[in-house]
Amino acid sequence: xxxxxxxxxxxxxxxxxxxxxxxxxxxxxxxxxxxxxxxxxxxxxxxxxxxxxxxxxxxxxxxxxxxxxxxxxxxxxxxxxxxxxxxxxxxxxxxxxxxxxxxxxxxxxxxxxxxxxxxxxxxxxxxxxxxxxxxxxxxxxxxxxxxxxxxxxxxxxxxxxxxxxxxxxxxxxxxxxxxxxxxxxxxxxxxxxxxxxxxxxxxxxxxxxxxxxxxxxxxxxxxxxxxxxxxxxxxxxxxxxxxxxxxxxxxxxxxxxxxxxxxxxxxxxxxxxxxxxxxxxxxxxxxxxxxxxxxxxxxxxxxxxxxxxxxxxxxxxxxxxxxxxxxxxxxxxxxxxxxxxxxxxxxxxxxxxxxxxxxxxxxxxxxxxxxxxxxxxxxx
Amino acid sequence: xxxxxxxxxxxxxxxxxxxxxxxxxxxxxxxxxxxxxxxxxxxxxxxxxxxxxxxxxxxxxxxxxxxxxxxxxxxxxxxxxxxxxxxxxxxxxxxxxxx
Numbered sequence: 293x294x295x296x297x298x299x300x301x302x303x304x305x306x307x308x309x310x311x312x313x314x315x316x317x318x319x320x321x322x323x324x325x326x327x328x329x330x331x332x333x334x335x336x337x338x339x340x341x342x343x344x345x346x347x348x349x350x351x352x353x354x355x356x357x358x359x360x361x362x363x364x365x366x367x368x369x370x371x372x373x374x375x376x377x378x379x380x381x382x383x384x385x386x387x388x389x390x391x392x393x394x395x396x397x398x399x400x401x402x403x404x405x406x407x408x409x410x411x412x413x414x415x416x417x418x419x420x421x422x423x424x425x426x427x428x429x430x431x432x433x434x435x436x437x438x439x440x441x442x443x444x445x446x447x448x449x450x451x452x453x454x455x456x457x458x459x460x461x462x463x464x465x466x467x468x469x470x471x472x473x474x475x476x477x478x479x480x481x482x483x484x485x486x487x488x489x490x491x492x493x494x495x496x497x498x499x500x501x502x503x504x505x506x507x508x509x510x511x512x513x514x515x516x517x518x519x520x521x522x523x524x525x526x527x528x529x530x531x532x533x534x535x536x537x538x539x540x541x542x543x544x545x546x547x548x549x550x551x552x553x554x555x556x557x558x559x560x561x562x563x564x565x566x567x568x569x570x571x572x573x574x575x576x577x578x579x580x581x582x583x584x585x586x587x588x589x590x591x592x593x594x595x596x597x598x599x600x601x602x603x604x605x606x607x608x609x610x611x612x613x614x615x616x617x618x619x620x621x622x623x624x625x626x627x628x629x630x631x632x633x634x635x636x637x638x639x640x641x642x643x644x645x646x647x648x649x650x651x652x653x654x655x656x657x658x659x660x661x662x663x664x665x666x667x668x669x670x671x672x
Numbered sequence: 673x674x675x676x677x678x679x680x681x682x683x684x685x686x687x688x689x690x691x692x693x694x695x696x697x698x699x700x701x702x703x704x705x706x707x708x709x710x711x712x713x714x715x716x717x718x719x720x721x722x723x724x725x726x727x728x729x730x731x732x733x734x735x736x737x738x739x740x741x742x743x744x745x746x747x748x749x750x751x752x753x754x755x756x757x758x759x760x761x762x763x764x765x766x767x768x769x770x771x
Contacts, residue, residue, distance in 0.1 A: 427765070438700055441699065489702050492700075
């Protein structure tokens with residue numbers, strides 16, 4: 293069955309101390325439904341992507357919580373897969389619509405992180421890691437730093453190449469009014485920013501953010517709306533802990549998820565015009581560009597430094613939203629925001645950050661250090 | 673939050689690792705720690721190749737300039753983190769350089 297995305301929305305990402313998760317969700321649902329020309333009564337199932345509401349906020353049962361907030365009594369589910377929660381919620385909703393059980397499903401990704409101290413947020417996020425990683429006092433910047441160092445040794449990847457990812461994504465975010473950071477930065481600023489977990493510096497890292505995003509998936513396509521089609525999808529998993537991996541310079545889950553999605557879509561990496569990839573840290577974008585087949589191992593960092601993936605420069609534009617680095621990373625919302633950005637681009641409605649003639653887009657969302665990855669391919 | 677039962681159950685993994693030695697394959701220094709580790713920061717964390725299997729852990733008894741890939745280290749027992757006010761003290765594996 294052909295399934296499409298009818299409407300999408302995101303809130304402003306950032307430190308939203310005056311706004312509750314309920315308000316964030318109401319806002320994106322209202323916008324996404326209006327764009328879909330649907331009403332709440334047309335929604336047959338709700339999928340909520342969220343990671344930290346239990347460990348940080350003491351609140352679980354989010355399916356029912358947000359359904360009742362929206363005055364819905366339909367089936368509702370919380371989907372958790374660390375920072376891939378949003379992408380996995382979208383995946384599950386689209387499966388349900390493809391199965392024919394539901395005609396219209398609503399996906400919401402939401403996270404409220406800045407109400408808590410950095411140490412608490414880091415502890416909560418480490419729930420996505422393994423026992424031995426927690427015992428080591430590791431954090432996600434540290435785990436990606438361990439991968440970055442091996443990538444640097446094996447492929448000669450430089451701190452400057454990693455910094456170029458942050459510079460590009462801040463430039464894209466400066467064109468996105470909803471991004472957490474609207475300021476452009478320079479290579480020098482990244483390289484001189486304080487160390488967080490060597491060799492990763494402050495400006496190599498995505499921020500702790502609040503935000504929400506929504507998407508409406510449907511098999512019933514009104515003539516008045518041009519849907520964006522879901523052409524392929526893949527999910528794959530790997531060990532929770534880095535110390536059980538065969539390779540520290542690739543995420544095997546991302547490679548496998550991408551393979552499934554490309555096969556289902558009947559396309560190759562060369563066909564992709566735009567990609568939203570999971571740049572929780574700058575090294576993660578470099579690994580993603582390689583894992584997704586856009587560049588050979590060891591070549592992606594050099595390509596980013598040359599500007600090949602910057603808006604208006606090359607064949608493939610990456611992270612027009614600003615990515616996790618600069619648009620912000622409210623973890624449960626991120627995967628849904630990626631979909632929202634791709635859909636908006638493919639409709640030609642992305643404003644100043646529009647990629648001219650974009651027809652096929654890819655979203656790549658990762659949980660943990662690659663314990664789970666989800667890849668979606670969309671076309672206009 | 674720290675369950676004494678879980679700590680007791682996981683002791684077998686600690687016993688398996690103690691005394692084993694290997695080489696550092698990657699390292700970092702954590703400057704922004706998770707809750708429970710504030711008093712130790714900044715501290716190095718290493719991935720160690722114990723002869724065919726990797727193990728992650730903190731590196732202790734080391735000067736900053738000594739940390740490098742290839743460094744030979746050995747698994748030792750140390751207090752892991754700050755315990756809860758009335759909880760058990762969690763012990764586990766950390767690594768120290770082999771001299």
